């Protein structure tokens with residue numbers, strides 16, 4: 001099975017207790033092979049289509065200590081937030097976020113926004129990118145304790161943030177999101193949000209709520225967004241989505257009753273498409289902001305998004321059980 005974009009980092013994350021050993025951590029920093037990936041508000045450091053690492057010893061000062069991502073075949077690998085510094089009292093910008101929803105891309109030499117970067121990188125570097133971006137964004141947005149409000153400090157090589165005042169250890173946050181294709185024999189339901197490129201449709205998706213299984217979240221979201229009732233969801237694949245901290249959990253789910261017409265104000269439209277319409281659209285390359293050519297009824301998401309993966313899984317003639 002072809003892996004999804006933003007996965008495949010070939011790293012030993014050293015999450016087995018070594019990080020709690022101060023002398024081990026110091027040895028990673030002092031290792032002459034140690035390299036660092038620079039990333040900041042403008043994006044991630046790339047050169048010639050690859051992530052660009054610099055020796056840790058020559059790295060510029062970051063806005064915090066470098067985060068130890070782990071150990072790869074060439075030694076310790078760190079990520080460093082190169083800033084610019086966060087303005088007190090403001091919401092820190094997310095790294096590599098530019099380019100989303102028509103925002104202009106940040107301009108900085110050899111710094112590339114995440115969406116653009118992951119489309120250009122080889123698989124395992126895409127995994128490192130998602131990991132580094134997720135960690136830096138988490139550090140940026142968790143500088144204060146969510147329990148007592150005091151400043152927090154990074155520990156264990158950046159794997160936690162600790163509050164000295166109330167003693168809480170904070171761990172990197174992930175937000176589970178279910179994303180699902182509602183299928184009914186040779187038709188599939190897709191939706192579009194306000195502000196998307198014309199004719200762009202994708203799988204329905206939503207955050208999982210506390211006290212809810214993934215299957216329950218699938219059924220609730222389909223009901224809210226499209227007004228349909230569905231049967232038993234089947235898991236297909238997952239994908240980290242570092243915008244800023246989602247984990248996409250992909251399903252197909254059979255339609256059982258109802259017609260499209262939900263109450264979710266974010267959704268502009270949800271409708272059925274035929275297998276022929278989707279097959280035709282799947283032969284076209286899609287970019288994030290691409291326009292649909294004349295005569296094209298639906299513009300699918302780009303190939304690096306799990307929504308596209310779910311659609312191609314449904315189209316795959318070797319997967320007959322996914323026809324609903």
Ligand SMILES: [Zn+2]
Pocket residue numbers: 145146147148149150163164165166167168
């Ligand atoms: Zn605290």
